Amino acid sequence: MSDAFQNKNPIWYPFTQMKTAAPPIPIVRGEDAYLYDADGNRYLDAISSWWVNLHGHSHPHIAEKVSAQLKTLEHVIFAGFTHAGAEELSQRLLGHLPHQSHIFFSDNGSTAVEVALKMAIQYWYNQGKPKTKFVAFNHGYHGDTFGAMSVGHQGEFNKPFWPFLFEVLYIDPPVRGMEYHSQEQLRRLLANHDDIAAFIFEPLVQGVAGMVMHEPEGLTGLIDICHQYQILTIADEVMTGFGRTGKWFASDYLDPNPSIMCFSKGLTGGTMAMAATTCDDSIYDAFYSDDKMKTLFHGHSFTANPVACAASLASLDLLEQEECWNRIRQIETQQAEFANHIKSHPNVKSVRHLGVIFALEFQSPEETSYFNPLRDRLYQYFLKAGFLLRPLGNIIYILPPYCTTPEQLKRIHEVIVSALDTLDKL
Ligand SMILES: *Cc1c(COP(=O)(O)O)cnc(C)c1O
Numbered sequence: 001m002s003d004a005f006q007n008k009n010p011i012w013y014p015f016t017q018m019k020t021a022a023p024p025i026p027i028v029r030g031e032d033a034y035l036y037d038a039d040g041n042r043y044l045d046a047i048s049s050w051w052v053n054l055h056g057h058s059h060p061h062i063a064e065k066v067s068a069q070l071k072t073l074e075h076v077i078f079a080g081f082t083h084a085g086a087e088e089l090s091q092r093l094l095g096h097l098p099h100q101s102h103i104f105f106s107d108n109g110s111t112a113v114e115v116a117l118k119m120a121i122q123y124w125y126n127q128g129k130p131k132t133k134f135v136a137f138n139h140g141y142h143g144d145t146f147g148a149m150s151v152g153h154q155g156e157f158n159k160p161f162w163p164f165l166f167e168v169l170y171i172d173p174p175v176r177g178m179e180y181h182s183q184e185q186l187r188r189l190l191a192n193h194d195d196i197a198a199f200i201f202e203p204l205v206q207g208v209a210g211m212v213m214h215e216p217e218g219l220t221g222l223i224d225i226c227h228q229y230q231i232l233t234i235a236d237e238v239m240t241g242f243g244r245t246g247k248w249f250a251s252d253y254l255d256p257n258p259s260i261m262c263f264s265k266g267l268t269g270g271t272m273a274m275a276a277t278t279c280d281d282s283i284y285d286a287f288y289s290d291d292k293m294k295t296l297f298h299g300h301s302f303t304a305n306p307v308a309c310a311a312s313l314a315s316l317d318l319l320e321q322e323e324c325w326n327r328i329r330q331i332e333t334q335q336a337e338f339a340n341h342i343k344s345h346p347n348v349k350s351v352r353h354l355g356v357i358f359a360l361e362f363q364s365p366e367e368t369s370y371f372n373p374l375r376d377r378l379y380q381y382f383l384k385a386g387f388l389l390r391p392l393g394n395i396i397y398i399l400p401p402y403c404t405t406p407e408q409l410k411r412i413h414e415v416i417v418s419a420l421d422t423l424d425k426l
Contacts, residue, residue, distance in 0.1 A: 022380070030057025033404045035388065043388045046412045048401045051207065051239050053270030055318050056403035062269050062314040069310035078105070078303040085309030092316055093276065096248050098257040100278040104296070105304040109238035109264035110143025112275035113200075116234045116260045117147045118298055119279060120198035123232065123286045126294045131197040131231075132166075135189055137173045141208030142200065142236050151200050153209070169193065173206060174218025183221050190229040198232035198260070199223075203250035204354060207239040210395035211359035213352045216253035223256055232283070233258040238275075242266035242319060243328050243402065246355030259283055269315030270401075274308035327402045331356040334406060335398065338413045347420045349394075359397040362420065377426045378419060385415050 013024060025043075029036040033056055035043045045053065055062070069085065076083055090103045104115055117134070124131040134151050142148040149158045150165040158165070169189050174182040190196060203219060206212040226233050235258035240250035244266070251258055260283060264275035287294050302308075318324055335358040339351045342360065349361040364372055372393040382389040389396060389412070396419070398412055419426065 025383075032056040033401050033408055041386065043383065043386055044404075044408055044412065045388045046398050046400050046404075047388055047390050048399050049270060049388075050265075051244075051399055052265045053401045054242055054266045054315060055269050055324070056401050059269065059271075059314075059318070061318060062271050062311055065310045065314035065317075066271065066307055069307050073306045075302065075305055075307070079299060083304075083306050083309075085306045085313060086304040089304075089309045089312050089316075092313070093263075094278065096316075097261065097278055098249070098251055098254075099280050100257075100261055101281050102279050102284045104277045104279075104298075106275045106277065107273050107300050107302055108143070108275050109236075109262065110145040110148045111300065112238060112262035112264050112277045113142045113148040113151070113236060114145055115277040115298055116200070116236075116262050117151065117198075119260055119277065119283055119287075119296065120232045120234060122294075122296060123283055124197050126286045126289070131195045133169060133193060133196045134166075135169045135171060135186065135196055135199040135231075137201050137206065138170045139173070139209040139212065140200075140202055140206055140236075142202075143238075169196070171222075173201075173212065174214045174222060175212065176215065176218075179215070179218035179221060182218065183225060186222055186225050190225065190231065196229075196231050198234050199226050200234040200236060203235045203237060203240055203258075204245055204253060205240055205250065205357060208392065210361070210392045211352065211357055211397045211399075213354055213359075220254050220256075223254060223258065227256060232260060234260040234262065236262045238262055238264045242315075243324070244355050244357055244399065246328060246332050248319075267315070268308055268311035269318065271311040271315070272308050273302075274305070274312060324402055327404075328356055330406060331400060331402065331404060331409060334409050334413075342413075342417065342420070345417075345420055347423050356402070357397065357399050359395055360416070361395050362423065364394040374423070374426065381419055381426055382415060385418075387412060387415050389416070 026038040027035050028038050033045050035045050073083060094100055094103060106112055106115055121132060136151045139153045142152045146164060149161060151168050154162060154165060171185040172178055172182050204213060223233050235251045237249050241263045247253060251261060260279045262277050268274045287296055332355055335353045339353045339358060342348055343351045347363050349363045351360045364374060375391045375393050378391045396416055400409060
C-alpha cells in the first residue's frame with residue numbers, strides 16, 4: 001500500500017505515524033491464542049492483543065453469555081436504574097479483592113484512573129482538608145487522558161501537553177537495590193508537603209516502562225509510609241489484574257492493601273471495553289452524606305453496560321476454575337525456565353519474569369528507549385515468523401493468554417532466541 005493510500009485512509013490508528021507505518025494487517029478471525037488474517041496467515045498472539053485477552057480469542061463461553069445478554073438487555077441508563085449483571089459482578093469482583101468494599105464502573109483503563117484520582121481529591125475536599133498533589137513512580141504509565149497523563153511519565157509521548165498536566169511529585173520505583181532510596185524519597189516528600197492527596201502506582205510491574213519489576217517488600221514499605229502520613233494509596237491494576245502476576249491481583253502480594261484500585265484490560269476477558277475503580281469504606285464514607293455537594297459527580301453513557309458485565313462475569317467463571325490457575329502456573333514455570341536459560345546469551349542485557357509475564361532487554365548501542373531503531377525490525381521479524389510480539393524499544397516481552405499451550409510458548413521462546421542469534425543481520 002502506498003503513501004498516497006495511507007494519506008487517504010479515513011482511519012487514524014492509535015500510536016501510529018500514519019505516513020511511515022506499514023499498512024495494518026486485516027484480521028478476519030481469532031481462535032484460542034491465534035489471529036487469522038485475510039490471506040489465511042495466522043499469528044500467535046504472544047501479547048494478548050495489548051494485554052487484554054485472558055482466555056483466548058472468541059472464547060465460546062464468553063460468546064454464549066454475551067450473545068444471551070444481547071437478546072435480553074443490551075443497555076440501560078445506570079443512574080436511577082440498575083440490573084442483575086452489575087449487581088452480580090460487584091459481588092463477585094469485590095469477593096476476590098483485598099479490603100475493597102465499593103465499586104464504580106467506567107469504560108477503560110484511563111477512565112478507571114481518572115475516577116480514582118477524582119475520588120482521592122474529593123475525599124480530602126469533602127472533609128474540608130483540600131489536598132491536590134499526587135506522588136507517582138518515575139516512568140509510570142496510567143493512560144492517555146489528561147489526569148492519567150499527568151500522573152504518568154511526562155516524556156516525549158505527551159510533550160505537546162506538558163503545559164496542561166497538573167503537578168505531580170515523582171519517586172523512583174523500588175527496583176532491587178533501590179528500595180531504601182525509594183522509601184527515603186517518599187518520606188522526604190511527605191515530610192515536606194502537607195497537600196499530597198495520594199500515591200498512585202503500578203503494583204510490582206511497570207508495563208509500558210518495559211515490564212520493569214520490583215519486589216512486594218519494596219512497595220509494601222512505601223505503602224507503610226503512606227499510612228504513617230495518612231495519605232491514600234491507589235493501585236493501578238489495569239495491566240497486572242486477573243492473574244498476570246501469578247495471583248488474582250498484584251495487590252494480593254501486598255500488606256497493607258491499597259485504598260483504591262483500578263481495573264480494565266482483562267476485566268471482560270479482553271472481549272470489550274469496561275473498567276472498574278474500587279475503594280474501601282474510608283473513601284466511600286467521605287462521600288456518603290445528606291449533602292448533595294459531596295456526591296461523586298462522574299459518569300459515562302455506557303457505565304456498567306450489561307453486555308460488558310455479562311462478558312466480565314463469563315470471564316470470572318473461567319478464572320474461578322482450577323484449570324485456569326494450572327495453566328497460569330504452567331506458563332509461570334516455563335517462563336522462569338526460559339529466563340534462566342537465556343540470561344547468559346551474549347545479546348541479552350537483562351531478563352525478568354513474574355507470573356505469566358516475561359521480559360528481556362537486548363544489548364543495544366543505542367540507549368534503552370521506545371524509539372530504539374531495532375524495535376521496528378524486531379516487530380516485523382516476529383510478524384513474518386507468525387508471532388505477534390511488540391517490543392517496547394529494546395525490550396521484548398511475552399504476556400500470553402492463559403490458553404497458550406506449552407508447545408506454543410516453546411515456539412515463542414524459540415523465535416526470540418532466533419531473533420537474538422541473528423540480531424546483527426535483522
Ligand atoms: C493500559 C493501561 C492503562 C490505560 O488503559 P486504557 O484502557 O488503554 O485507557 C492504564 N494503566 C495501566 C497500568 C495500563 O497498562
